[in-house]
Amino acid sequence: MKLVVAVIRPERLAETLQALYHADVRGMTVSRVQGHGGETETVETYRGTTVKMELTDKIRIEIGVSDAFVEATIAAVLAGARTGEVGDGKVFVLPVQRVVRIRTGETDGAAVTPVE
Amino acid sequence: MKLVVAVIRPERLAETLQALYHADVRGMTVSRVQGHGGETETVETYRGTTVKMELTDKIRIEIGVSDAFVEATIAAVLAGARTGEVGDGKVFVLPVQRVVRIRTGETDGAAVTPVE
Amino acid sequence: MKLVVAVIRPERLAETLQALYHADVRGMTVSRVQGHGGETETVETYRGTTVKMELTDKIRIEIGVSDAFVEATIAAVLAGARTGEVGDGKVFVLPVQRVVRIRTGETDGAAVTPVE
Amino acid sequence: MRCLAASLLLCAAAPAAAQTVPAPTLDPAATAWMLVATALVLLMTPALAFFYGGLVRSKNTLNTMMMSIGAMGSVALAWTLLGYSLAFDSGNGFVGGLGFAGLRGVGLEPEGVIPHLLFMVYQATFVVITAALVSGAVAERMRFAPYLAFVTLWSVLVYAPVAHWVWDPDGWIFQLGALDFAGGTVVHVNAAAAALVAALVVGPRRDWGRRAILPHHVPFVLLGAGLLWVGWFGFNAGSALAANATAALAFTNTFLAPAAALVVWTTLDAVRTGKPTAVGAATGIVVGLVAVTPAAGHVGPLAALAIGAIATFPSYYGIVWRARTRLDDALDVVAAHGLAGITGALLTGVFAERAWGATADGLLAGNPAQVGVQALALAAVAAYSAAVSFGLLKTIALVTDLRPSARDEGRGLDLTEHGEEAYAQGEGAILVLDGPPHPVSAPVPVIA
């Protein structure tokens, strides 16, 4: 069991979801985040105040997958999220000790077996 | 030390918090996320555009617990968050190598000892 | 490779970013979360309804670092985020099995090498 | 008092404002003012949409707003084609005739000193906002179609006859001599009685009392209150139906009563919880406006201050008390409009003065009987409205469910009743085109 955490550009979310779908990945959790990295900063002005925005909007996707699926998942994220410009984001793979499906209490493999 | 990450329905947050409270779990971090899984998709219409919403609002709870508390915490989440319908969510248990309490710099066990 | 997850006060974000910057940490992902811990609860009133707010606004910072940088990163967070009052937050260090830079497909060490 | 027949008398009675208006001609200044007053009253309905929409949870924002906006369609049409005739055509003491149905005979000829059609539209804006007021009691758990059917039928079967009773010279309450300048009884108590019944018949929200339900957008509540105040000048001062001294008096009172109510409400808040709330300030403004509505052209400015201040108490404590009961009048229509409407109507019986233009003196001017007349009018209107509302809702419930399923209520009515979100981020939204959204080769779902 692994947790694949991907940070991507918001404008690539649709493509990434689609790529994951094609890779038969169905369960995931998505959140809006902001990232700092190598992208050039934006300057904004509000009346007399000038600010540099050090954070850029990103989307964080968290996907629990069985070990066998890690490669396919990463490949799908890369395929869907890449633009080739600085700021495309990162994928982190974290070890998971246990997964429980709340609805049934099933754990691990069974917890992430699809519903239908 | 473990990090218990639970993704639940927003409408079960109050019950889940209460269940965790009864289980003497006090520290946690909560965020609004959106999930994709086995739930049926919603259709929305805006003028001539029809869209399927593939993501459903969820709440993500992150709870750092000492190993002994993992079971109780998972049980509390299951008790508070379960409705029995598809979409109840998942619990992931991640290993943690170190915890630091920012206020004091205490680490690990001490970092998650309660204040009062 | 480690993932340092820090939960801090929103009003300390600017100082924390600056401290991380001084520690030569450049890549990170930030999100708005809410935390529950030892802080006193706030009471709000809306017409006849009185509520206790059990959650306080916090910021969650997720930083992927190579093992050698963990200490410096934690030290920077502690320096930037500490006020000494209850509610300063926690730092969790999670093991990471793999990091991929989406733009290039580079993994691990190379994935978190800076751009410029 | 907006009775046309009596307007000459009124003007004559108003201090220093005697004008001899030759009855059957248009008065351009009155027309100018009534054009504006009508636009101002129309503004109140979108204003209410924001007042109410800000008080609910974000998942029910659009549904709550549509309950007001929707009334601008169907209720307006029902009034134009039928309700107006039942209210303002001559008939018996209980209901007007059908002479004006379908706008027959309603043209540009003067009605009082303004074009008849303008009078009709002015009154139409009243029935629209009155119907919309009811929605606050059933917010967050009544389906849209039965709601709209209910308030549309209610506007014809309840509002129109009640307006006839109170404002038409034939009406039995009019003939009793009850004072209701701009609709404390016809609009606010009438709507509140329907709201009370609707809240009871529809039943409480499934999570009411079990979970904290907070207003999702308090600035909208303030926007609504601000625009309501502005619109209410059209409502009250427009009820003079001319740009005369009575209009100025009603205007002044519509400024002073909410100002007093705002101060008192904020003080009560500060005393009770230590914190004067913005939702409270908005509510206080509305309560002051409601309370002064029946009195606006009948009392002096100091009386208006008193009415605004006094009316705050029942509404304030009514709201605090209601939250402890099982009555899920979600946005407190009964406390804000019912209690303040009753208080205002009774105080009109106390403070009315012929010297300020009222057609009858009140208690303080030596006519204690007026309070009784006011109370009778209130009781009759509230009882009639409650009874017919009950019958209507039960009848509609035979045809369709009044409520969404538990699941739909949980997800929010914006999505389930309107197929929209108030604040869409567009994340995870897949465009549905003519073909399938994304062609999938036999999905073998492995992970979910």
Added chain:
Amino acid sequence: MRCLAASLLLCAAAPAAAQTVPAPTLDPAATAWMLVATALVLLMTPALAFFYGGLVRSKNTLNTMMMSIGAMGSVALAWTLLGYSLAFDSGNGFVGGLGFAGLRGVGLEPEGVIPHLLFMVYQATFVVITAALVSGAVAERMRFAPYLAFVTLWSVLVYAPVAHWVWDPDGWIFQLGALDFAGGTVVHVNAAAAALVAALVVGPRRDWGRRAILPHHVPFVLLGAGLLWVGWFGFNAGSALAANATAALAFTNTFLAPAAALVVWTTLDAVRTGKPTAVGAATGIVVGLVAVTPAAGHVGPLAALAIGAIATFPSYYGIVWRARTRLDDALDVVAAHGLAGITGALLTGVFAERAWGATADGLLAGNPAQVGVQALALAAVAAYSAAVSFGLLKTIALVTDLRPSARDEGRGLDLTEHGEEAYAQGEGAILVLDGPPHPVSAPVPVIA
């Protein structure tokens, strides 16, 4: 019909409203009403900013709003200094003279029965909202500077002559006898033709049709629609240029047509998708308002109901159909203003009645030729507006890019065109002071 020369005739023709106005004096009641009407029309432009701003994604909110607000500056000045003269100074059949350029000779003397300057400002509020309407077609992907240049030039080169054609007694369309009470052709069809051309010349948004693009703030759309309705009373009833029976008729029709359109639109929504949408309700209101604009002072109230109801169909199905085409008229200016404007103008030719104050009868009153005249006027205005818009945009494109880069379009025009965010949280914002923001000792970036 706002032609000044004809106002006496009009009033005389209006049922029961004959007033003999001595031509060269100010009418205080008319002045009072026109002061208000002008303020109401001005309100329509911020209202449009919210209507449009709520329909786009949050990253383009301010840009979309600024497209309306900006017109209140440059278009207003261009009109004052030049456009007004081209429109309303006497000239030939095609364009007015330069006699009023720089406001020469435009003072407080009566023009009709109101001060000339007030007439000029009233007309200025029309051109501002007309220019702002165009922006909906190019939302989310046109740069601000060329947009503002385009609509400002358009207001002088297109709007002013077209207003002359239709409203000035010298104008060739006026002399043909086309009816356009408050600007169905001059404002709505004119703007829609420019919008269509602009959408085509600028090209579709880069992600249009590939990704779901959802309105980010539907309550703003409802706020915009509500305020537009209120403002439109100034637009239509103000076009009577006096507080008379014609104004009251126009007002009534401006109440009834959108009410009918709202009911029909909501019903079409409910029938098509099972869910009456809030965006649909707002759109229906606007469509009803557009359709009744040319007819407002020319038809009776039942005809206005019919116009509102009928005009819903082409716009409704036009919007549904357009989304399936490659035409990225982002906020459906063509369907909402063009189709409804055409329908309204043609139906004016059907329903107009001298008995209600029109200067010509329509089809139903036995004058089928009027429909042809209306169609001719529509065709001429649309063609002229489209042709000149094309030329203007192509010319501006020679000087500067009409569109932002793909990257800027992706990040959103608020940031890239205006250097602001609509809803800033302030996270990660570093204050830039005179010195460097935070002094860094040779940053050795190790991790990114």
Added chain:
Amino acid sequence: MRCLAASLLLCAAAPAAAQTVPAPTLDPAATAWMLVATALVLLMTPALAFFYGGLVRSKNTLNTMMMSIGAMGSVALAWTLLGYSLAFDSGNGFVGGLGFAGLRGVGLEPEGVIPHLLFMVYQATFVVITAALVSGAVAERMRFAPYLAFVTLWSVLVYAPVAHWVWDPDGWIFQLGALDFAGGTVVHVNAAAAALVAALVVGPRRDWGRRAILPHHVPFVLLGAGLLWVGWFGFNAGSALAANATAALAFTNTFLAPAAALVVWTTLDAVRTGKPTAVGAATGIVVGLVAVTPAAGHVGPLAALAIGAIATFPSYYGIVWRARTRLDDALDVVAAHGLAGITGALLTGVFAERAWGATADGLLAGNPAQVGVQALALAAVAAYSAAVSFGLLKTIALVTDLRPSARDEGRGLDLTEHGEEAYAQGEGAILVLDGPPHPVSAPVPVIA
């Protein structure tokens, strides 16, 4: 110039608008207009609540809005019961008498050509918005109760006498012949002086200059600016106190000056940073409105264009410069209202023309002394307002803290002063019922 005694002269002087108004009767058209103008000015206060509320951080939204809304209560009452008398009762050159205190003798009899009570309410709406303006300087760090006490006392002790000086025929500045049509000095410079002192006495926000503080909701700023513009027509054109040529002139100028200011401000923004900002556009509109306020009925339309354009410069560069100083005038009241008010008042002395209805000519019409008179009036009002404001704030500080604790300021004043959130999600909100919220069996907290 709103002096009643002079209104006949004024009308007579206005080109082509001579009307002989028999002094002691009500003018229905004037009444109609002033009813509307009063409602429009009242709208400005909620509008300001949104203008200011959008400029602060979300945690202080409600507090900032309540600073405006609250003034609609306590300041309105203070004015009605006392301030009006001090301002408009006859007295000496420095303050009015107590003859009108408690509204004694203020009834429906004509004051000028409108009912006296209406005149009182019209003026009341001015003092409410003036007091609310001050709040911008102390936003995000002044406690609500001392703020409200301050502006309420200020409205009686400063605004009322200053209004007497400038607008009452007895007033010493009036007698000097200073021109202030609608309150450039009385309202804007007066408020800005109080704002400057308040910002200094209260001190800067604790994170001011150390952290980027961004407007949390720019659409609200645009909404506020749009509604302010609409309301300002009531403010300026209503100051003619009749629906006459002067009102039309003031209206026209209130349209043109902000249009010019908007164009210039946007251009300055584009030149300085390459990006015309929405906050800048909103600010430019307000600055143009402020600058034309003293001039509105005294200068021709081209002069109004010039005033709007010229006044932009000091305010624009004032705002840029202020951000680099230690003066935390949080929402730039001094730059937007003070500098523009001063510029407008001085330019009134330059551009005023008897030919356009002014009671005195200005510099360009051959009367350079008028500029000196204007400067004297400005200096006197600013000095008096500053001095009394200082005394008031220091006195209130003896009774209660002006500022919240550092912790409360950090958490935001919505929560700490009002016990509310502007945008509550309801997550983690536990309902407090009569009993304990959730019964806990001896909580043994192990993890936190």
